[in-house]
């Protein structure tokens with residue numbers, strides 16, 4: 588049987604694509620290695636843009652998230668600063684006439700809401716099915732599970748988070764030689780929606796308000812991260828205080844410390860015969876700018892629009908894939924360049940970039956049009 592679309596991976600991006608296609612008259616099958624109801628990944632705080640909210644609203648997932656206490660935390664302000672240098676910028680939602688600069692949600696809460704929304708559709712979902720490979724011919728894509736039945740489709744949309752399942756899509760890789768140490772932090776004072784992004788000699792540190800606590804993303808070297816993980820809670824909090832400074836006040840509790848390697852991986856051409864990679868399978872970004880899922884969500888939304896606008900017999904053909912690639916090129920490349928540029932300008936401690944960096948922050952704070960352009964990029968991406 589030939590499906591219209593086979594989606595490999597029902598993570599946040601694959602599930603969004605499946606939901607965006609659910610109302611169409613299309614035969615869609617979704618395969619995910621996770622068992623039904625299981626959420627594999629350890630939790631992390633995701634910063635969602637206003638554009639991401641609009642997409643999730645259209646799909647009925649935002650209301651689902653909102654029904655859970657503390658699942659969504661609006662970001663009212665972002666305090667951006669650098670350690671050991673001048674320059675500070677404050678981005679303020681009210682100043683820009685916006686309801687919020689973005690929203691923090693937990694990966695697990697978002698995935699659970701997407702899973703529930705998807706379960707209510709008529710889409711066929713094969714849980715617990717790990718895909719070994721995806722191969723395309725001019726006529727169809729073949730999705731090969733490690734065990735169980737092969738699926739044939741006009742188009743295979745690979746959203747497995749790594750692109751590992753797909754042959755024929757080359758990915759470039761840049762290893763930042765750093766890791767992100769993440770965890771949850773509590774302090775006595777309420778966060779009032781204030782997020783912090785601080786550029787330090789080791790790399791950026793972000794504090795994202797989430798529910799009753801802050802989500803920490805601390806960029807550092809693998810060796811330093813091991814030392815930090817080995818500290819007891821009190822020692823860790825003291826090290827964070829020395830590294831971050833006093834602007835966020837004093838944290839008195841930490842939990843769930845873990846590390847992730849930081850790499851940039853992206854496919855310049857995210858397509859092969861009858862196959863398209865999207866989300867992290869197409870681009871895995873440094874978390875400094877909180878862009879990864881937001882760019883992936885726009886991949887899913889745009890792909891769904893292109894698919895529903897294409898006659899059934901032409902789904903997955905070269906013309907349709909070229910149309911998708913064209914529609915996504917500028918925003919994908921801008922997301923990659925914006926994130927990589929932030930890491931390079933703000934993620935090192937060369938003295939000759941320290942003062943231009945301070946100047947950039949001061950200018951950002953002083954010039955409303957520049958600030959608006961920066962906020963627009965963070966909120967909606969570039970088009």
Ligand SMILES: Cc1cc2nc3c(=O)[nH]c(=O)nc-3n(C[C@H](O)[C@H](O)[C@H](O)COP(=O)(O)OP(=O)(O)OC[C@H]3O[C@@H](n4cnc5c(N)ncnc54)[C@H](O)[C@@H]3O)c2cc1C
Nearest residue numbers: 596598599600620634718747748866867874877879880881
């Ligand atoms: C520390 C950290 C902080 C981050 N912060 C942010 C942030 O603030 N904002 C933001 O936008 N992004 C952020 N990101 C990035 C964000 O987590 C990713 O962009 C997002 O998870 C990508 O979703 P995805 O669906 O493409 O992939 P994933 O989340 O990896 O999901 C992949 C899915 O595919 C399934 N799968 C995998 N392999 C197979 C297979 N072979 N067969 C079948 N199924 C398979 C998995 O079970 C899973 O369900 C952060 C990342 C890190 C590491």
